[in-house]
Amino acid sequence: MAPGSLERLLQGIAADTPPHLEARVLAGRARNEDAVVLDLPGGRAIVQSVDILTPIVNDAFAFGRIAAANALSDIYAMGGEPWCAMNIACFPQALAEEDAQHILADILRGGQSALLxxxxxxxxxxxxxxxxxxxxxxxxxxxxxxxxxxxxGLKPGQHLLLTKPLGTGILATVAKARWEGAEESEQALTTVCGRLNSVGGRVIHSLRLSAATDITGFGLGGHALEMALASGVSIALDTQALPLLPRVLEYARDGLIPAGSHLNRRHWQCFTLVEPGVDEALESIVFDAQTSGGLLLAVPPHQVAEACALLLAGGDLACDVGQVLPARDDGRALILR
Amino acid sequence: MSHVIDSCGLSCPQPVLLFLNAVKENPHGPYSVLVDNDASRENVSRAARNRGFAVEEEDQGNGVTRLNMVKT
Incomplete structure (x- = not known):
């Protein structure tokens, strides 16, 4: 759903929860967290999330794996460790016929591979x-x-490390349109979106990071803004430092931007300050809706080198894409520079 | 005589794909594209500028904009 309408809808529903039940929620919807952390008897806690996708690649196994990596990502983004999962699947009647059942089986096998x-x-x-x-x-x-x-948990001075390249929404658009480079786009989506955020999750845990999020439907800009607004700070992103998937800049310059990514940019326009000279294609990429994107980790300056070393050793990207700054008087909480 | 592409009622990326496919056939234009939403207007204008066209917007009323594009 579009960012603004979802927020309004949830506010109305959550309002009548009795305080003793609300107390079970240690972190969750009030701050638009990636996943909800719930208090269990005995001082223990669990972290839960649910995510469902329509296919972004044609290969059934790859799609299943991407959907699972995407769902697991919310757990990693909170610093949790995945424990168990339940599948949810919506299948057209045609796919339930006997000769098409292997497609469903491949999707579920793809999901299982990520869970294992x-x-x-x-x-x-x-x-x-x-x-x-x-x-x-x-x-x-x-x-x-x-x-x-x-x-x-953002504090001024922290660096922001991004662990996967951007542009999955744009590449999915290219793949769906069967545009030039569709096959390579699908290949890149399979590899990047099917990759777990487990390495970043371990970094959160071992360095005791106070703030992180995973980059999904609202794009890097939207998710960064959610954190900045919840923390009462601002974030500056260095657009030239953003890691991009192959040909994404070229596609963005040709206007191959999905409608959802336009909605993201418009929704957060009033909180965003774009400095002169920023490439408008990069501005679009900042708000490109991502599927199973990377983690955005907030890292204090003295831990940046260690965090980068751990991420790179685990095979993730470790791109220092920006910094947390104090809140601004003009209310802009995201600066693209 | 400019080639007119009516993309009203279509959502992104269909309008820009119609334009880019037309440019593949005839890279010189000129073109006029009718759009009925901001996302399509931005996408088509950007693609046109990227392909070396000057873009001029003409309000047609009822939320429809005509993008006139001439190769520079």
Missing amino acids: EAGAVLAGGHTVQDDELKYGLAVTGVIDPAHMAVNN
Whole structure:
């Protein structure tokens, strides 16, 4: 859903939760967290999230894996460790016929491969007949409530490290349109979106980072702004330092931008300051809706070298894309420079 | 005589794909593209400028904009 309308809808529903039940939520919707952290009896806590996608690649196994990596990412972004998951799948009638069932099996196998790599058990699931194919998972992780990475944990001076390249929304548009480079785009999506954010999750845990998020539907700009606004600070992103998927800049200059990414940019326009000279294609990429994007880690200056070393050793990117700054008088919380 | 592309009722990226496909056939234009939303207007204008066209907007009323594009 579009960012603004989702917020309004949730506010109305959450308002009538009795305080003793609300107290179970240690971190969650009030700050637009990636996943909800819930208090359990005995001082323990779990972290939960649910995510469902329509296919962004044609290969069924790859799609299943991407959907699972995308769902698991929310757990990693909070500093949790995936424990178990439930499948949710919506399948068109045609795919339920016997000769098409291998497609469903491949999707679920793709999901299972990501869960096994994450060390999480597939505990069950549910399917619904639907006109459009969708697959996702409800994921539960374990977390230490004293050391979680939250949206309001940003502090001026922290560096922002991004662990995956940007542009999955644009490449998915190119792939769907069968435009020039569609095959390479799909290949890049399969590799990058199917990759778990487990390395970044471990960095959050071992360096006790106070704030992190994963980059998904609202784009880097939207998710960065959610953190900046929740923390009462501002964020400066260095657009020239952003890691990009192959040919994304070229496609963005040709206007191959999905409608959702335009909506993101418009929604956050009033909080964003674009400095003169910033490439308008890069501005679009900052708000490109991502599927299974990387983690954005807020790292104090003295831990940047260690965080980068850990990320790179694990095979992730470690791009220092910006900095946390004090709040500004003009209310702009995201500066693109 | 400019080639007119009516992209009203279509959502991104369809309008820009119609334009880019037309440019593939005839790189010189000129073109006029009718758009009925901001995202399409921005995408098509950007693609046109990127391909060396000057873009001029003409309000057609009822939320429709005509993008007149001439190769510079």
